[in-house]
Each structure stands twice: as C-alpha cells, then as structure tokens.
Amino acid sequence: MGSEQATTIKYEFKAEVKQLLDILVHSLYTSREIFLRELISNSSDALDKLRFQSTKGTEISDSDLPLEIRINFDEKKKLLTVSDTGIGMTKDELISNIGTIAKSGSADFIKSLQENRADANNIIGKFGVGFYSVFMVAEKVVIKSKSYQKEAEPVVWSSDGLGSYEITETNEKLKRGTIIEIHLKEDAKEFAEKYRLETTIKKHSNFIQFPIYLEKERVNTISAIWREPKSNVKKDQYIEFYKFLTYDNEEPMDIIHKSVDAPIQFHSLLFIPKKNFDFFGLNREDYGLDLYVRRVLIQHKNKKLLPEYLSFVKGVVDSEDLPLNISRETLQENIIFTKIANTVTSQVLSYLSDKAKDKPEEYAEFWKEHGRYFKLGYTDFTNADKYQQLLRFNSSNDKDDKGLTSIEDYVSRFKKDQKEIYYAFGNSREAIEQDPHLEIFKKKGLEVLYLYDPLDEFVLSSIRKFKDYEFKSVDTVDLSKLDKFKDSGEKKDKLEELSKDDTKHFDSLLSRIKDILGDRVTEVKESKRLSESPCVLVNQDETMSSQMQKIIRMTTKDMSIQKKTFEINRDHKLIRNLLKVFKTNSKDNYITDTVEELFEAAQLLTGDLTDPHRLVNRINKTLEHASEMYVDRIKG
C-alpha cells in the first residue's frame, strides 16, 4: 500500500487517552464484544451525518454509493474489517477525533474507572467508551478514511494502542467513508468467526437504521418499530429495542408508545428505565430523545423534547411534519417542534398520573428510583398541576419512613377548618419525631409531611401552595391558627396548675432568662406549643424555616444567625424546679448555667449552634454533679 511519496508522521496519544487505553487493554472485561457495537454505532452516526448533509444539499463525493455498513473477516489472518460509506474523516479530523476524548466529564469518568476497576464491566458496557474499546480485542488497528468533501485526500491511521499512532497520507484509491481493519489478539480470534459476529451484531446492533452486511449477507432487520401500530409490536421487540437504545441489560420499567395524528403528526416510543443511569453523577449530560423526521435521524439525544426533570426517560420521536433539512440550531424556534415537545411532555406526565392512580405500588418504585430528578420539575409552571399531583413525601400518617404520601392524600385527611399543609425537615424520621416543634401537632393530631431531602423544602417553598392551601413549616407556623383544633391524643400526667403567686414569679423568671441571654434572643416567653420539652427556639421569619436559613447561610457564606424567640414550657418538671431555685435566690448561678445549657441545646436542634464545646463541657460538669448525688444516694 502507499507509494514513494507517502509520508508517515508519528503522534502521541493525549494523556487521558493513554490512561483509558491502559485500562481497556489490561482489564479482564467479560463482554469484550461490545467493541463491535461501538464501531457499528460510529459507522451508523457517520452515515446519518452524510444523509443529513445530502438533505441539506451539500455536494458530496461518490454520491452514488449506497449507505451501508459492511463487515468482513479472515479467520486465518485473524483479521476483521468494519467499513461504512459515511462522511469519513480528513487527516485533521482523524487527529482531533481519534487522538483525544471529547466527551465532557471524561477525565472524571476515567478516574472513576481506575478507582473502580472491579466495576469496569458494568461501566464500560453501559457508558460506551467508543472507538478505543477496539483495543480490548486488537493488537493493531488501521483506519483508512476518505471524507465526503470533494477535494479531501484519503488518509491512513494506525496504532497498536500502546501510546502512539501514525498517520500516512496515501495515494491509495479510496472511496468515501471509513474502513477499520482490526488485527485481532490471539485470545480474541473468535471475532473473525462468522457465527460469533452474527450473534453479536444481532444482539447489539439489530436496530441500526442502515443495512449491515456480514460478508455478502444482510444481518440486521431494519424496522422503525415506533412507526408501527402498537398491536403489531411484541413486548420482546420493545425490550430488544430498549436494550439497543440504552445499553441497559435490564428490561425497562415502563414502555410508552403513542402515535399522534392531530394537530401535528408524530410517533413516540418512550421508556422509563428500572434504574437511574446517573453513574457516579457522570452521566448527567448524557440524556435526550432521538429525533427522527420521517425515519431519518435528525438528532441523536435531543435535549429539548423533554424538560430536564424528565431526563430519565429514554426513547425516540419521529415527526411527519418537520422539514427534513431543518437545522439543529434552529429546531427550538420551530413551532412544530415546540408543539411536539409539549405533547411528549404531557404524554409522560399523563402516563405517570395513571400509574400513580392505578398502580400505587409500582409508582412507589418509580418514585424511589427517579423521584430525585422528577422533583426538579418545580420550575415547570405549565404543568404545575400534574407535577404537584405526582409529588410524594413521607408523612406522620405513614407507619414508617418507607411510606409515601401525595399532597392530595394529605389534603383529603384535613381536619375540619384546616387550611394549611404542615411540613417538617430533618435527617431522618426519628430526628423529626423528636423535634419539639412537632409536639403541638402531635397533641392536636395534625398530620405533618416529613422532608428528608433539602431539595424538598425548596420544592415546597417555590410551589408555595397546593390548590388554595399554603405549605407551612412547623417552625414558622402561626400558632394562633392552631387554636381552632382541639387536643386529641392521650393526656399526659399534668403537673399541678401554677398558683397566682407562682405565675408572677414565673414571669420574673422569664425576665431573668432574657437578662442572661441578652440580645442572643429577641424575646423570652411562655410556650404554647410544647408538651414534652422544656424549651424551644422559634423562628421570627414567617417565610423561612430554620433549615432554609441554614442552606442560605451555606450558599451565601453569610454565617450570621437569625435571632429567635426562646419559648419556655412552664409545665415541664425542669422549669418548675428552676422556678423553685429562683424563688429561693433569684441570682443563683445554677439558673445561669441551666439557662445557658438549655439555650445551646435548643440551638443545636435548630442547627444554629456553631461551636459545641461549651455545651459539651457543661454537660460533663452536670453529669459529674449528678453522679455525686447518685453515689450519695446508693450509699444510703
């Protein structure tokens, strides 16, 4: 091959490519066959791009060549070739496309592959490492390519995948497209056998929209199943197509197949995967639906057909009405496109609504897997009603933290005259149930939504209302509004009522506490909300819960803490004892110490305590005292 004039230049792979190659060459990857899927899919992309150029009217070399993929093999030579008549590559394109890794986040991806070698099987298969995967089976690879551009020269690229590659400008007569020659390693020679190749192509590449020939025989059956009437498509075909599309090896959780006739005509075939695809948070950008116009792929992974919060949905949309030569850049401004996008979004939301209604258990599975993404839809004002109906939270009404409650369910259990929806935030159900703010809700038998994900509170405070009912955090609620609800729940053993005289002393004690705390609190007053705890810090800001304040403090780095009201439960044993001490000596240091302790403990619960050292030292001292008293007592 080549001629006297051919010049060969040697290039080094970029560092990240070397790292990836090192992993691929040395990992004991069990399904190496996916290299073929990757090469065929590259060929198919190249053919799509060519078809796209020709519908745009671009002049193309060898324009009479059929659009197809050919696979040839030579068992004796351990040689496999994959060729296509796609757009091909110029020398510069070969260097920039094959010598580097363009995918965003690929550096992170490689790092996590290196750290999780054991998991490589799972990751390589699902993520798709592209062209380089060929080095799992090849000791040498030669790419011969000629670009579709009229004046382009053919080029030859070759590498053993160890660190460098060579590029030769050849005089060889090549037609448009790309030929990849794979010199197989001894332990991979099975990939030069007909049966092995045929089953691999059928398994991974059956739905490629261009003919694939294995030697002379056509292997794949091209069918756009999304254009078929539902009754013609078998479940297995849907599943096979889903696996082809997503590289998932599990069946999808849901299949949504629709054809719309009016006012615009299109077909959509959508899937909800069983598991979220966000491996290590690296796949966040890798979403979108494939957009076809009358069977021709216009854009792979279009990100505007569905809003981002539904990005877990996979699938294809095929329009009858969009022009074939539409440019990807202006798609979004096209009215037909916008209408399709809106309809597809409604299709998904309606599907989910039905599922939530008819199969709540399956919906719970969906929520567990994809709910975190779905929640981000609080910005979708157009579909606010549907979105809100699909939200789920844990609630005091559920028997444990696995239970899921919809806002509608909550409202259906409203107490007479209830106008607000109450929620509390905490790290766990246990933590929330210990929160003093909840005591009055328990006493009055009012249901409270339990939020464990900081995002939940953003969601509720940005949607603000469900129908006419406002969401209220248990720590910003106006207590006078709870007066109308009678106490339910069992009565606790109550302490004796305070005498008139003691009530006066109690008021003086409150002033004393305010003196001790100074301007660390706005006010010290008797609490109406507590039944179990001696005291609690209460928010002054009606609009923002303590948790929200904490998040904002973290994001704005403004560490100043908002002052709160310190509420004291006069029917708590500890406070009654404090009152006795106060009556004996209003200046007793014991009061100061106890108040400091109670205050910091309350701060700890609202997340306002910045330094726990003093609190802990005081606890230790108190325990020391208590232990002395205890020892005295057991000694009799």
Ligand code: ADP
């Ligand atoms: P990916 O396909 O994910 O972009 P690859 O490493 O598989 O990553 O390929 C890198 C690039 O090389 C492709 O994006 C494409 O531009 C180019 N390429 C690969 N194979 C072909 C081919 N058969 N024809 C034309 N271009 C190709």
